[in-house]
Amino acid sequence: MINRKIETKLNKYLKSDEKKILFIWGPRRSGKTTILQKISKKYHTRIFNFDFIEDREFFQPSREALEKIVSTTKIILIDEVQNYPESTQALKLLHDEYDVKIIATGSSELRQTTNDFDTLTGRFVEYYCLPLSFDEVINYLNPNQLDLPRYANTQLHKQLIYGSYPEVYLSKASDDSKQDLLNNMINTYVLKDVVSIYNLKDLKLAKEILTKISLQLGSEVSLREIATSLQANVTTVSNYIEIFVKNYILISLSSFKTNARRAVSENKKYYFYDLGIRNALIKDFRELELRQDKGAVFENYIISEVEKIKKFTDYNFSTYFYREYHGKEVDLVIEDYQKQYKVFEIKLKKDIEDINKVFPLEHKLDVINTDNYFEKLKELL
Secondary structure, three states, X not given: OOOOHHHHHHHHHHHOOOOOEEEEEOXXXXXXXXXXXXXXXXXXXXXXXXXXXXXXXXXXXXXXXHHHHHOOOOXXXXXXXXXXXXXXXXXXXXXXXXXXXXXXXXXXXXXXOOXXXXXXOOOEEEEEOOOOOHHHHHHHHOOOOOOHHHHHHHHHHHHHHHOOOHHHHXXXXXXXXXXXXXXXXXHHHHHHHHHHHOOOOOHHHHHHXXXXXXXXXXXXXXXXXXXXXXXXXXXXXXXXXXXXXXXXOEEEEEEOOOOOOOEOOOOEEEEEOOHHHHHHHOOOOOOHHHOOOHHHHHHHHHHHHHHHHHHHOOOOEEEEEEEEOOOOEEEEEEEEOOOOEEEEEEOXXXXXXXXXXXXXXXXXXXXXXXXXXXXXXXXXO
Protein backbone atom coordinates (compact mmCIF):
# COMPACT_ATOMS: atom_id res chain seq x y z
CA MET A 1 0.00 0.00 0.00
CA ILE A 2 1.26 3.47 -0.90
CA ASN A 3 1.76 5.95 1.91
CA ARG A 4 0.27 9.26 0.86
CA LYS A 5 1.98 12.57 1.62
CA ILE A 6 -1.16 13.89 3.25
CA GLU A 7 -0.98 11.15 5.91
CA THR A 8 1.96 12.89 7.61
CA LYS A 9 -0.16 16.04 8.03
CA LEU A 10 -3.14 14.02 9.26
CA ASN A 11 -1.08 12.19 11.88
CA LYS A 12 0.29 15.51 13.11
CA TYR A 13 -3.24 16.92 13.29
CA LEU A 14 -4.57 13.92 15.24
CA LYS A 15 -1.76 14.16 17.81
CA SER A 16 -2.09 17.94 18.23
CA ASP A 17 -4.48 20.15 20.20
CA GLU A 18 -5.86 21.54 16.92
CA LYS A 19 -9.67 21.52 16.91
CA LYS A 20 -10.41 22.98 13.50
CA ILE A 21 -12.38 20.85 11.07
CA LEU A 22 -10.05 19.23 8.55
CA PHE A 23 -11.43 18.91 5.02
CA ILE A 24 -9.74 16.67 2.44
CA TRP A 25 -10.77 17.45 -1.14
CA GLY A 26 -10.05 15.39 -4.23
CA PRO A 27 -11.68 13.32 -6.97
CA ARG A 28 -13.36 10.04 -6.22
CA ARG A 29 -11.06 7.01 -6.29
CA SER A 30 -8.02 9.15 -5.44
CA GLY A 31 -7.51 7.44 -2.06
CA LYS A 32 -9.51 9.56 0.38
CA THR A 33 -11.62 6.66 1.68
CA THR A 34 -8.54 4.47 2.12
CA ILE A 35 -6.98 7.17 4.29
CA LEU A 36 -10.12 7.38 6.43
CA GLN A 37 -10.13 3.60 6.78
CA LYS A 38 -6.58 3.68 8.12
CA ILE A 39 -7.54 6.29 10.72
CA SER A 40 -10.71 4.37 11.59
CA LYS A 41 -8.76 1.20 12.21
CA LYS A 42 -6.04 2.91 14.23
CA TYR A 43 -8.39 4.89 16.49
CA HIS A 44 -11.30 2.40 16.53
CA THR A 45 -13.86 4.89 15.29
CA ARG A 46 -16.50 4.57 12.60
CA ILE A 47 -16.79 6.36 9.26
CA PHE A 48 -20.00 8.20 8.40
CA ASN A 49 -20.50 7.88 4.64
CA PHE A 50 -22.80 10.55 3.27
CA ASP A 51 -23.48 8.42 0.20
CA PHE A 52 -25.97 6.72 2.55
CA ILE A 53 -29.09 8.41 3.92
CA GLU A 54 -28.89 6.55 7.24
CA ASP A 55 -25.46 8.08 7.94
CA ARG A 56 -26.60 11.57 7.03
CA GLU A 57 -29.44 11.38 9.55
CA PHE A 58 -26.97 11.42 12.45
CA PHE A 59 -25.97 14.98 11.54
CA GLN A 60 -29.08 16.96 12.33
CA PRO A 61 -28.19 20.41 13.73
CA SER A 62 -29.50 19.65 17.22
CA ARG A 63 -27.69 18.89 20.47
CA GLU A 64 -29.75 15.75 20.98
CA ALA A 65 -28.62 14.29 17.66
CA LEU A 66 -24.99 15.38 17.92
CA GLU A 67 -24.55 14.16 21.49
CA LYS A 68 -25.29 10.65 20.26
CA ILE A 69 -22.19 10.96 18.08
CA VAL A 70 -19.80 12.58 20.57
CA SER A 71 -20.80 10.13 23.30
CA THR A 72 -19.13 7.33 21.33
CA THR A 73 -16.10 9.02 19.74
CA LYS A 74 -13.82 12.06 19.89
CA ILE A 75 -12.72 11.62 16.28
CA ILE A 76 -15.50 12.05 13.72
CA LEU A 77 -14.77 10.76 10.22
CA ILE A 78 -17.04 11.71 7.31
CA ASP A 79 -16.76 10.48 3.72
CA GLU A 80 -18.28 12.31 0.72
CA VAL A 81 -19.42 15.28 2.78
CA GLN A 82 -20.60 17.15 -0.33
CA ASN A 83 -23.58 14.78 -0.60
CA TYR A 84 -25.21 16.38 2.43
CA PRO A 85 -24.71 20.17 2.31
CA GLU A 86 -27.22 20.51 5.15
CA SER A 87 -24.57 19.06 7.49
CA THR A 88 -22.77 22.43 7.51
CA GLN A 89 -24.70 23.66 10.54
CA ALA A 90 -24.09 20.39 12.38
CA LEU A 91 -20.36 20.67 11.70
CA LYS A 92 -20.38 24.23 13.03
CA LEU A 93 -22.10 23.10 16.26
CA LEU A 94 -19.72 20.18 16.69
CA HIS A 95 -16.73 22.50 16.31
CA ASP A 96 -18.07 25.24 18.58
CA GLU A 97 -19.57 23.21 21.41
CA TYR A 98 -17.85 19.83 21.63
CA ASP A 99 -14.29 18.63 22.24
CA VAL A 100 -13.92 16.61 19.05
CA LYS A 101 -11.80 16.39 15.93
CA ILE A 102 -13.55 16.21 12.57
CA ILE A 103 -12.02 14.93 9.34
CA ALA A 104 -14.33 15.16 6.32
CA THR A 105 -13.55 14.19 2.73
CA GLY A 106 -15.29 15.36 -0.41
CA SER A 107 -14.99 14.78 -4.15
CA SER A 108 -16.47 18.25 -4.56
CA GLU A 109 -15.72 21.10 -2.20
CA LEU A 110 -18.64 21.74 0.16
CA ARG A 111 -18.50 25.45 -0.64
CA GLN A 112 -19.61 24.57 -4.17
CA THR A 113 -22.86 22.97 -2.98
CA THR A 114 -24.06 25.21 -0.15
CA ASN A 115 -24.15 28.91 0.65
CA ASP A 116 -23.89 28.03 4.35
CA PHE A 117 -20.21 27.11 3.99
CA ASP A 118 -19.26 30.68 4.86
CA THR A 119 -20.53 30.05 8.40
CA LEU A 120 -17.49 27.78 8.85
CA THR A 121 -15.02 30.59 8.14
CA GLY A 122 -12.10 30.37 10.55
CA ARG A 123 -13.15 26.91 11.70
CA PHE A 124 -11.42 24.67 9.16
CA VAL A 125 -8.24 23.80 7.29
CA GLU A 126 -8.06 22.19 3.85
CA TYR A 127 -5.84 19.48 2.39
CA TYR A 128 -5.95 17.67 -0.93
CA CYS A 129 -5.80 14.02 -1.98
CA LEU A 130 -5.19 13.80 -5.73
CA PRO A 131 -3.99 11.03 -8.06
CA LEU A 132 -0.53 9.81 -7.06
CA SER A 133 2.32 12.30 -7.38
CA PHE A 134 5.71 11.45 -8.84
CA ASP A 135 7.44 11.38 -5.47
CA GLU A 136 4.70 9.24 -3.87
CA VAL A 137 5.31 6.69 -6.62
CA ILE A 138 9.10 6.76 -6.23
CA ASN A 139 8.89 6.57 -2.42
CA TYR A 140 6.60 3.54 -2.79
CA LEU A 141 9.09 1.79 -5.08
CA ASN A 142 11.99 2.86 -2.84
CA PRO A 143 14.81 2.26 -5.32
CA ASN A 144 18.43 2.84 -4.38
CA GLN A 145 20.01 6.00 -5.75
CA LEU A 146 21.80 4.18 -8.56
CA ASP A 147 18.55 2.73 -9.87
CA LEU A 148 16.55 5.93 -9.45
CA PRO A 149 16.89 7.23 -13.06
CA ARG A 150 15.78 3.87 -14.48
CA TYR A 151 12.83 3.63 -12.10
CA ALA A 152 11.83 7.22 -12.79
CA ASN A 153 11.71 6.66 -16.56
CA THR A 154 9.88 3.33 -16.27
CA GLN A 155 7.22 4.74 -13.98
CA LEU A 156 6.90 7.89 -16.07
CA HIS A 157 5.94 5.83 -19.11
CA LYS A 158 3.38 3.91 -17.06
CA GLN A 159 1.80 7.09 -15.72
CA LEU A 160 1.72 8.78 -19.12
CA ILE A 161 -0.43 5.95 -20.51
CA TYR A 162 -2.59 4.75 -17.61
CA GLY A 163 -2.41 7.68 -15.22
CA SER A 164 -1.93 7.81 -11.48
CA TYR A 165 -5.17 6.82 -9.78
CA PRO A 166 -4.04 4.39 -7.04
CA GLU A 167 -6.48 1.67 -8.07
CA VAL A 168 -5.20 1.71 -11.65
CA TYR A 169 -1.54 2.27 -10.88
CA LEU A 170 -1.36 -0.59 -8.36
CA SER A 171 -3.41 -2.98 -10.49
CA LYS A 172 -1.72 -6.19 -11.62
CA ALA A 173 -4.47 -6.77 -14.17
CA SER A 174 -4.09 -6.80 -17.95
CA ASP A 175 -3.96 -3.62 -19.99
CA ASP A 176 -7.48 -4.34 -21.23
CA SER A 177 -8.72 -4.54 -17.64
CA LYS A 178 -7.05 -1.24 -16.77
CA GLN A 179 -8.72 0.37 -19.76
CA ASP A 180 -12.10 -1.01 -18.68
CA LEU A 181 -11.51 0.33 -15.17
CA LEU A 182 -10.72 3.81 -16.49
CA ASN A 183 -13.80 3.82 -18.73
CA ASN A 184 -15.90 2.77 -15.74
CA MET A 185 -14.42 5.60 -13.66
CA ILE A 186 -15.34 8.11 -16.37
CA ASN A 187 -18.93 6.94 -16.73
CA THR A 188 -19.62 6.25 -13.05
CA TYR A 189 -17.67 8.92 -11.19
CA VAL A 190 -16.12 11.56 -13.42
CA LEU A 191 -19.34 12.20 -15.34
CA LYS A 192 -22.35 10.72 -13.55
CA ASP A 193 -21.26 11.93 -10.12
CA VAL A 194 -20.56 15.49 -11.26
CA VAL A 195 -23.78 15.67 -13.27
CA SER A 196 -25.73 14.48 -10.23
CA ILE A 197 -24.11 16.86 -7.70
CA TYR A 198 -24.63 19.95 -9.86
CA ASN A 199 -27.95 18.89 -11.40
CA LEU A 200 -26.52 19.17 -14.89
CA LYS A 201 -29.00 18.29 -17.60
CA ASP A 202 -26.87 16.65 -20.27
CA LEU A 203 -24.49 13.77 -19.48
CA LYS A 204 -23.73 13.29 -23.19
CA LEU A 205 -22.73 16.96 -23.60
CA ALA A 206 -20.50 16.77 -20.52
CA LYS A 207 -18.56 13.85 -22.02
CA GLU A 208 -18.33 15.52 -25.43
CA ILE A 209 -16.88 18.69 -23.88
CA LEU A 210 -14.27 16.70 -21.97
CA THR A 211 -13.40 14.77 -25.13
CA LYS A 212 -12.97 17.98 -27.13
CA ILE A 213 -10.60 19.33 -24.48
CA SER A 214 -8.67 16.05 -24.35
CA LEU A 215 -7.87 16.50 -28.05
CA GLN A 216 -6.40 19.99 -27.44
CA LEU A 217 -3.68 19.28 -24.85
CA GLY A 218 -1.07 22.00 -24.88
CA SER A 219 -3.24 24.26 -27.04
CA GLU A 220 -5.39 27.21 -26.15
CA VAL A 221 -9.06 26.27 -25.96
CA SER A 222 -11.74 28.40 -27.58
CA LEU A 223 -15.01 27.90 -25.74
CA ARG A 224 -16.86 29.41 -28.67
CA GLU A 225 -15.38 26.86 -31.08
CA ILE A 226 -16.32 23.98 -28.77
CA ALA A 227 -19.83 25.35 -28.37
CA THR A 228 -20.25 25.77 -32.13
CA SER A 229 -18.98 22.26 -32.90
CA LEU A 230 -21.35 20.73 -30.34
CA GLN A 231 -24.27 23.05 -31.16
CA ALA A 232 -24.29 24.19 -27.55
CA ASN A 233 -24.49 27.50 -25.73
CA VAL A 234 -21.11 29.11 -24.91
CA THR A 235 -22.23 29.83 -21.34
CA THR A 236 -23.24 26.19 -20.88
CA VAL A 237 -19.86 24.98 -22.13
CA SER A 238 -18.08 27.44 -19.83
CA ASN A 239 -20.15 26.31 -16.83
CA TYR A 240 -19.45 22.63 -17.48
CA ILE A 241 -15.71 23.24 -17.79
CA GLU A 242 -15.69 25.31 -14.59
CA ILE A 243 -17.33 22.41 -12.77
CA PHE A 244 -14.74 19.98 -14.11
CA VAL A 245 -12.00 22.28 -12.80
CA LYS A 246 -13.65 22.58 -9.38
CA ASN A 247 -13.95 18.79 -9.17
CA TYR A 248 -10.28 18.02 -9.88
CA ILE A 249 -10.77 16.62 -13.35
CA LEU A 250 -9.31 19.53 -15.30
CA ILE A 251 -6.54 22.02 -14.54
CA SER A 252 -6.96 25.53 -15.89
CA LEU A 253 -3.88 27.45 -17.01
CA SER A 254 -4.34 31.15 -17.78
CA SER A 255 -2.20 33.36 -19.99
CA PHE A 256 0.32 35.52 -18.15
CA LYS A 257 -0.46 39.19 -18.59
CA THR A 258 1.92 42.13 -18.42
CA ASN A 259 1.66 45.72 -19.59
CA ALA A 260 3.57 44.69 -22.67
CA ARG A 261 1.22 44.81 -25.66
CA ARG A 262 2.85 41.79 -27.26
CA ALA A 263 1.14 39.39 -24.82
CA VAL A 264 -1.91 38.35 -26.80
CA SER A 265 -3.87 35.37 -25.52
CA GLU A 266 -7.20 35.65 -23.73
CA ASN A 267 -7.95 31.92 -23.97
CA LYS A 268 -6.94 29.31 -21.40
CA LYS A 269 -5.25 25.96 -21.69
CA TYR A 270 -6.73 22.93 -19.96
CA TYR A 271 -4.93 19.84 -18.73
CA PHE A 272 -6.06 16.69 -16.94
CA TYR A 273 -5.21 15.80 -13.37
CA ASP A 274 -4.95 12.22 -14.63
CA LEU A 275 -3.74 11.13 -18.06
CA GLY A 276 -5.44 7.73 -17.82
CA ILE A 277 -8.79 9.52 -17.84
CA ARG A 278 -7.71 11.64 -20.78
CA ASN A 279 -6.44 8.68 -22.81
CA ALA A 280 -9.64 6.76 -22.09
CA LEU A 281 -11.70 9.67 -23.43
CA ILE A 282 -9.86 9.61 -26.77
CA LYS A 283 -9.57 5.78 -26.71
CA ASP A 284 -5.81 5.79 -27.24
CA PHE A 285 -3.56 3.66 -25.02
CA ARG A 286 -0.82 3.07 -27.55
CA GLU A 287 2.84 3.20 -26.61
CA LEU A 288 4.05 6.78 -26.45
CA GLU A 289 6.54 6.33 -29.30
CA LEU A 290 3.67 5.56 -31.68
CA ARG A 291 1.66 8.66 -30.88
CA GLN A 292 1.62 12.10 -32.45
CA ASP A 293 0.49 13.67 -29.18
CA LYS A 294 3.42 12.42 -27.10
CA GLY A 295 4.81 15.91 -26.54
CA ALA A 296 1.46 17.21 -25.33
CA VAL A 297 1.02 14.16 -23.08
CA PHE A 298 4.36 14.83 -21.38
CA GLU A 299 3.49 18.52 -21.05
CA ASN A 300 0.20 17.54 -19.36
CA TYR A 301 2.08 15.28 -16.95
CA ILE A 302 4.44 18.07 -15.87
CA ILE A 303 1.64 20.64 -15.48
CA SER A 304 -0.38 18.19 -13.37
CA GLU A 305 2.62 17.40 -11.15
CA VAL A 306 3.30 21.10 -10.61
CA GLU A 307 -0.36 21.55 -9.67
CA LYS A 308 -0.06 18.73 -7.11
CA ILE A 309 3.03 20.40 -5.63
CA LYS A 310 1.04 23.64 -5.35
CA LYS A 311 -1.75 21.79 -3.50
CA PHE A 312 0.51 19.62 -1.30
CA THR A 313 3.05 22.17 -0.10
CA ASP A 314 3.10 25.57 1.56
CA TYR A 315 5.07 26.98 -1.36
CA ASN A 316 2.92 29.91 -2.53
CA PHE A 317 3.07 30.34 -6.31
CA SER A 318 0.88 30.85 -9.38
CA THR A 319 1.20 29.17 -12.78
CA TYR A 320 0.61 30.48 -16.30
CA PHE A 321 1.61 30.07 -19.92
CA TYR A 322 2.77 32.98 -22.08
CA ARG A 323 2.32 33.71 -25.78
CA GLU A 324 3.22 36.68 -27.98
CA TYR A 325 1.39 38.08 -31.00
CA HIS A 326 3.82 36.50 -33.45
CA GLY A 327 3.29 33.06 -31.98
CA LYS A 328 6.28 32.39 -29.77
CA GLU A 329 5.25 31.03 -26.40
CA VAL A 330 6.46 29.69 -23.06
CA ASP A 331 4.95 26.45 -21.76
CA LEU A 332 5.03 27.27 -18.06
CA VAL A 333 5.58 30.42 -16.03
CA ILE A 334 5.83 30.14 -12.24
CA GLU A 335 5.32 33.38 -10.32
CA ASP A 336 6.12 33.29 -6.60
CA TYR A 337 4.80 35.62 -3.91
CA GLN A 338 7.79 37.94 -4.40
CA LYS A 339 6.99 38.35 -8.12
CA GLN A 340 10.04 36.33 -9.09
CA TYR A 341 9.67 34.22 -12.22
CA LYS A 342 10.79 30.79 -13.33
CA VAL A 343 10.14 30.07 -16.98
CA PHE A 344 10.07 26.47 -18.26
CA GLU A 345 10.07 24.84 -21.64
CA ILE A 346 8.65 21.30 -21.43
CA LYS A 347 10.21 19.04 -24.06
CA LEU A 348 10.46 15.30 -24.63
CA LYS A 349 14.00 15.78 -25.89
CA LYS A 350 16.91 17.78 -24.52
CA ASP A 351 16.97 20.42 -27.22
CA ILE A 352 15.48 23.83 -26.45
CA GLU A 353 14.73 26.88 -28.51
CA ASP A 354 16.12 30.21 -27.43
CA ILE A 355 13.08 31.65 -25.62
CA ASN A 356 14.99 33.97 -23.30
CA LYS A 357 13.77 36.92 -25.34
CA VAL A 358 10.14 35.78 -25.37
CA PHE A 359 9.18 36.32 -21.74
CA PRO A 360 9.39 40.09 -21.10
CA LEU A 361 10.27 40.17 -17.39
CA GLU A 362 13.44 39.20 -15.56
CA HIS A 363 13.36 35.44 -15.08
CA LYS A 364 15.24 32.19 -14.67
CA LEU A 365 14.92 29.93 -17.72
CA ASP A 366 15.01 26.14 -17.54
CA VAL A 367 13.95 23.11 -19.56
CA ILE A 368 12.16 20.02 -18.29
CA ASN A 369 12.54 16.82 -20.29
CA THR A 370 12.18 13.08 -19.72
CA ASP A 371 15.79 12.83 -18.53
CA ASN A 372 15.63 15.49 -15.81
CA TYR A 373 11.93 15.83 -14.88
CA PHE A 374 12.37 14.05 -11.56
CA GLU A 375 15.14 16.38 -10.38
CA LYS A 376 13.38 19.51 -11.67
CA LEU A 377 10.13 18.65 -9.89
CA LYS A 378 11.99 17.82 -6.69
CA GLU A 379 13.49 21.32 -6.77
CA LEU A 380 9.97 22.75 -6.48
CA LEU A 381 9.07 20.72 -3.38
